Amino acid sequence: MGTLAIHPGLLDVAPEAVHLPSGSNFAGMDDATIMLELRSGNMDAFDILLAKYRKPIVHFMYRMVHNQAVAEELAQEVFLRVYRSRETYRAEARFSTWLYRIATNLGVNHARDTRRERSASTIYLDEPDSETGTTPDVADSTPSAETRMLSRERMNAIRQHVLALPDRQKTAVLMHKYEGLDYKQIGEVLKLSESATKSLLFRAYQTLRDKLKDFV
Amino acid sequence: MNFSNSKTTCKDSADLLPDLLLDPASVPDAVAAHVASCPPCTEELTSLRSTFAMLDEWKAPEPTPYFNTRLYARVREAQAAPPEGFFERMRSFVLFSTGRQLRPALAGALALVLVISGGSFVGIHGLHGFGVGQASAAVDDLKLMDNNAQALQQMDQLLDDNDDDTPPAS
Numbered sequence: 001m002g003t004l005a006i007h008p009g010l011l012d013v014a015p016e017a018v019h020l021p022s023g024s025n026f027a028g029m030d031d032a033t034i035m036l037e038l039r040s041g042n043m044d045a046f047d048i049l050l051a052k053y054r055k056p057i058v059h060f061m062y063r064m065v066h067n068q069a070v071a072e073e074l075a076q077e078v079f080l081r082v083y084r085s086r087e088t089y090r091a092e093a094r095f096s097t098w099l100y101r102i103a104t105n106l107g108v109n110h111a112r113d114t115r116r117e118r119s120a121s122t123i124y125l126d127e128p129d130s131e132t133g134t135t136p137d138v139a140d141s142t143p144s145a146e147t148r149m150l151s152r153e154r155m156n157a158i159r160q161h162v163l164a165l166p167d168r169q170k171t172a173v174l175m176h177k178y179e180g181l182d183y184k185q186i187g188e189v190l191k192l193s194e195s196a197t198k199s200l201l202f203r204a205y206q207t208l209r210d211k212l213k214d215f216v
Numbered sequence: 217m218n219f220s221n222s223k224t225t226c227k228d229s230a231d232l233l234p235d236l237l238l239d240p241a242s243v244p245d246a247v248a249a250h251v252a253s254c255p256p257c258t259e260e261l262t263s264l265r266s267t268f269a270m271l272d273e274w275k276a277p278e279p280t281p282y283f284n285t286r287l288y289a290r291v292r293e294a295q296a297a298p299p300e301g302f303f304e305r306m307r308s309f310v311l312f313s314t315g316r317q318l319r320p321a322l323a324g325a326l327a328l329v330l331v332i333s334g335g336s337f338v339g340i341h342g343l344h345g346f347g348v349g350q351a352s353a354a355v356d357d358l359k360l361m362d363n364n365a366q367a368l369q370q371m372d373q374l375l376d377d378n379d380d381d382t383p384p385a386s
Contacts, residue, residue: 046291054279058279062277068277072280072286079287080290083291154270155274158271158273162274173271177272178271178276198235198239202237205237205268209264209266
């Protein structure tokens with residue numbers, strides 16, 4: 001009688017491997033050219049774009065809406081719109097600019113539609129925070145409890161004050177600080193000049209500096 | 217106001233503070249040198265940089281492993297669905313396009329549509345007999361009476377004038 005030992009990790013669902021196309025060589029292509037491949041019906045191009053932008057767009061949407069399920073739903077909607085718009089796509093701007101413009105519109109619309117719901121946020125004492133991975137310690141006497149609470153407080157303050165910025169400033173900060181877009185791209189997404197974008201960002205960082213001065 | 221440098225002032229530094237924070241490479245050396253030697257300017261820039269660095273603590277969770285599965289299911293639904301209509305595609309284009317060069321063309325097209333639709337509106341009114349001047353008989357009568365009264369007044373004035381100017385006939 002034999003015994004079969006299975007590593008517990010094998011039973012977990014493995015992360016989906018990025019399906020790399022075999023028929024086409026996308027190595028030297030920029031995003032706009034890959035998008036034009038998708039327009040001509042090559043679904044491998046969609047896989048390439050998805051593999052490259054999935055994480056940044058999910059992160060961007062998460063910071064816009066602060067809910068992972070909703071963020072993923074909206075991120076899927078972004079890629080779905082990319083797919084649906086493949087035939088009308090024009091390589092007039094950088095692909096990433098277009099992608100973030102779609103994401104920004106969806107995120108702002110969602111924020112506007114759910115403004116009332118978000119005003120009453122809920123903290124679950126028995127569920128870990130998705131960012132810090134910790135649960136709220138109501139009466140924890142361990143030495144690290146205070147540190148963790150301070151860390152969580154800082155995180156909440158950052159999140160709260162970034163999300164409280166006016167829509168354009170918030171979007172600009174998320175794209176600049178967390179997604180690494182340059183002024184030109186941010187300006188194209190928000191339909192602003194480079195100097196106006198820089199000014200917008202600076203006002204946002206000044207506001208955040210004033211609001212977060214107790215935590216720095 | 218602190219003048220630590222003969223050419224650069226705190227005001228110059230304040231004007232370039234956005235660049236100092238966001239694009240330090242573009243800032244002239246003189247301004248950077250001033251900020252480095254001026255405690256208030258240094259403090260201002262340091263506080264902004266500290267806030268900027270603090271924002272890095274906000275981490276976002278990784279996408280779930282099922283993200284692609286759900287997305288591909290939605291893509292398959294989109295493939296099976298009938299193609300989007302013209303208006304839906306136009307709406308998407310207007311909402312999500314970044315093409316600045318198309319704005320003049322769109323403005324021109326909109327102006328053309330307004331001109332054509334305005335002309336059609338006037339033309340339709342003309343064709344269906346909804347033109348101006350279809351007043352009721354009572355209003356016409358009142359206007360006529362008003363005109364008559366004005367004419368009589370003018371004639372009276374003329375007669376009065378004539379009475380003053382001409383000598384009485386014998």
